[in-house]
Amino acid sequence: MRILLITAAIPYPPASGGALRAYGILRGLVEAGHHVTLMSFGDSSQDTGPLRELCDEIITVAEPTRTKIDRLKDLLLSQQADIARRLFSEEFERRLVTLLQQQPFDIVQFEGIEVACYIPAVQQAKNTKIVFDTFNAEAELQRVIAEVDRANPRRWHVAAYSSIQSQRIRQYEGHLCRMADAVIAVSPEDAAHLKRYTPDKHIYVVPSGIHVDAYQAEYETIDLGSNSIVFTGKMDYRPNVDAMLWFVNQILPLVKDEVHVTVVGQKPHKQLEPLLEKPNIKLTGWVDSVLPYLHSTDVYVAPLRMGSGTRLKILEAMACGCAIVATDLAASGLSEDARSAMVIVNEERAFADAISKLLSDPQYRQQLGDKAQEAVRKHYDWSVLIPRLLNVYEGLGLG
Incomplete structure (x- = not known):
């Protein structure tokens, strides 16, 4: 044709x-x-x-x-x-x-x-x-x-x-x-x-x-600090801006551990400028590839409160074997086995507790990551x- x-x-x-x-x-x-x-x-x-x-x-x-x-x-x-x-x-x-x-x-x-x-x-x-x-x-x-x-x-x-x-x-x-x-x-x-x-x-x-094989090749890792958390997305897009403001202001203070958050994405909105004053938060701006960040992080978060469609950011994180904490909205539209390969929570305290549990349990992170890779290849390649x-x-x- x-x-x-x-x-x-x-x-x-x-x-x-x-x-x-x-x-x-x-x-x-x-x-x-x-x-x-x-x-x-x-x-x-x-x-x-x-x-x-x-x-x-x-x-x-x-x-x-x-x-x-x-x-x-x-x-x-x-x-x-x-x-x-x-x-x-x-x-x-x-x-x-x-x-x-x-x-x-x-x-x-x-x-x-x-x-x-x-x-x-x-x-x-x-x-x-x-x-x-x-x-x-x-x-x-x-x-x-x-x-x-x-x-x-x-x-x-x-x-x-x-x-x-x-x-x-x-x-x-x-x-x-x-x-x-x-x-x-x-x-x-x-x-x-x-x-x-x-x-x-x-x-x-x-x-x-996504083309899953491209995410599972060998990549250099990046030092993101201990207890690392990553979010990816176009950072002048309203749902992503809202997600990060909610996460940093309402969820992060409830996380028990000292963490390092990296927000990976182009064109950070001016509403995110106050985040630059926090020593444990980094906004990268444009990067050539998100893959080194996804392969290096301990936990990937998707605290979306608005949006529709399939969240490709989550598929990318799944393909890289990330342990994911997401809201129900962020995971909407995904298959049942894809949803079962991440922690889905909507309340601020529950979101923070899920992060703390993953940070304290490397084996649990590995189990979720393996399930995520299997699910994304089965349904979303x-x-x-x-x-x-x-x-x-x-x-x-x-x-």
Whole structure:
């Protein structure tokens, strides 16, 4: 098949959840014998690594500039969801339409809601199926963010904004799902949320995955200090910022041991700046690879209180054999044996006690790590997941 994959950014290096998923899908489709053209926002001069060899063609368009004034106008003067306009570009749309006129594609697959604004432009193409890969149940994500922010009077204005966006995104997500020939969610939970907006639409589930072998090679270790704890993620992403603030302020003081916390991830938000004053906490910023940190830590934490989708950060930690403590939300969407390979707790005291128990019991850490590696290979290696994606295509009469 000839497949056009549309992404919000060049998925290389695959350093974020969205990039990891898009890269895994792209590589898996090519390895399965299909031809993939990639169209993304980005700079034509940027390093695309192995994508250049994997793709038939890579097309990049400069990301549109959208100011806070533009966003405020949309909030006050329109009923559109902010995310519907975030990456809209007349130049991107023009080049997409031209490409479809020049080349036939069996499938145009949209990776995430940010680029799904171009679905109408593809509907005119003959004999082309539209696949909407949702990444997140975005309306539900915004609803949870609003709920968390309402608990803090200083963030009521943010909660109000998120609540408005949740309502608008719900309508938008439903509209996008109805236009697509196939809709993919990354977890049964996300599929259930999307099904509420489009009850007549079948929602396929294809979890996000990783190439497990890449995480189990030999890596140099890093001295993270005694009783080390690691968290990974894009650190200007709201759910990750909230997770670390909650962890450091509410959970960490309850941990019995003296610990060393390393927060690994690009673009730390200014809200995290007070953490830099704490001697036992380090924010790395951008790193070439999270793997040395995952292979070196005693405990990996995922104290997420908001978010949706499959948490690729957890899959990476599992593949590296980490002992994981996570909230139920962080582990949602995972298989039962994957969930049984970590400690799942929601209360602050219970979270702290779970960390202390793991730090005091190396054998227990090893047992959890071994179970995690087995579960992630069984359920979340791309060799297992790409056939599920191809089954979606077969359901459209392709393949």
